Amino acid sequence: MTQIVAQMLLLMILPLSLLAIDEVKSHPSLQRQPSISQGPQNPQSPPKSGEDWQQDEPIQLESNLVNVVFSVADRENRFVTDLKKEEVVLLDGDTKQPIAFFGRSRELPLVLALVVDFSGSQEFIWPQERDAAQTFFNEIFRPGHDYVAVASFRNTLQLHTGLTSQRERLDRVFKTLLRIDTGSARQGTALYDAIFTTIDEVLDGKTAQRILKQNHLIPRRALIVLTDGRDTTSLRAPAATTDRAHRALVTIYAIGIGDDFRFSGVNQAALGGLCRETGGRDYYPRDPHELRWAFKEIAEELTSQYVAGFYPSETIRDGSFREIRLEIPGRKDLTIRYRRGYFAKAGQQ
Incomplete structure (x- = not known):
């Protein structure tokens, strides 16, 4: 809890640093030039600061955090925007995971x-x-x-x-x-x-x-x-x-x-x-x-998506692809769209 409070304070005192840079790196593994070629590029000054991101719990860049962006629609294909964290079940493989962070991704x-x-x-x-x-x-x-x-x-x-x-x-x-x-x-x-x-x-x-x-x-x-x-x-x-x-x-x-x-x-x-x-x-x-x-x-x-973040409970990190599932048990009429899984971190125990 102390760490979260500290992170929130850090976000409040650090303005968003904004970039507008056109540089890209070449990709050495592509042998036949499918990499990017650029037209003329003009130098550009950094944009003005935009609105700060606010959330009850800040979503931070953590090495083991897995975030899942998802959308939910009803039978009429209307997006559902009143979903609560307690309604969502997240499974990593067959293991239910506590949701560490949850909110509207807008x-x-x-x-x-x-x-x-x-x-x-x-x-x-x-x-x-x-x-x-x-x-x-x-x-x-x-x-x-x-x-x-x-x-x-x-x-x-x-x-x-x-x-x-x-x-x-x-x-x-x-x-x-x-x-x-x-x-x-x-x-x-x-x-x-x-x-x-x-x-x-x-x-x-x-x-x-x-x-x-x-x-x-x-x-x-x-x-x-x-x-x-x-x-x-x-x-x-x-x-x-x-x-x-x-x-x-x-x-x-x-x-x-x-x-x-x-x-x-x-x-x-x-x-x-x-x-x-x-x-x-x-x-x-x-x-x-x-x-x-x-x-x-x-x-x-x-503009209607959610984000749910979790820390995988498995201690082995072998770089393999792991399937995830999202469920809303109490609302069977809803359709959830999300990516099928993530790649585990490699070289960590």
Whole structure:
């Protein structure tokens, strides 16, 4: 209890240190350049301080703490926002775990990457995607509190802005970002490489780690991908991509959309697998109206989530993947969405 009080006092006297840095590291294990290439980047000054995060119990960065971000919906698919800690049961494997921290995750910083497929199958839809994405960020993005990166891909990944907390920079990216038509699908599409690299170099990269350390909080991390789900040239397998998302605690949302007039349709099985494994959702809009609705649904979920943190009771740390389960025994009519598990710490006893 004394430790918690001390942590709360520390949070009250330390303002959030905010970053807007575009540096990323190259990934030595990717042999064919699926790592990020960057367009021109301008130096930017640190953003102004945003609202402080407040919670009854502060969620701190602890080496053994496992946090689970989850959403709850009723039978009409309306998000439930009145859930209490006592109603939730968390199991690590078959072992019930005490929930050390619980609360609405809306107050936590959001670290989010938007990844857009610019391959030939997406030729005609980027203007509609851009408009819907801008509306989404206007609703959900809190300057000085949240961090956003924007990237696009064909057979390689292009980073248009690294993690930034400045609305002006985000607006500038959407204003200047244009899809250049190649007129051909022969370049290929490296979907899994793009997602893996965005997680590895942006959402879990150096800048993200500095945000975590300086804020003394556990930000929510999410990735939204706009694509038809067709991968033709990736070096990374789907399982490797979901494993990387689990290790970085990233939730993946997919908006499956393509141009059926030129190339094959949307691969719903691939996108659905990525999202289910990481606790996200997949959407398949058929027109611009449904595209805006998909973004609206994601925004509503991101603002209705909970976070539950626990300290695993097992003493062995072998780096293996451990399944977790969340249950709400007293409310059987509810649906819970969360990631399937976590990787245990390695080399600790």
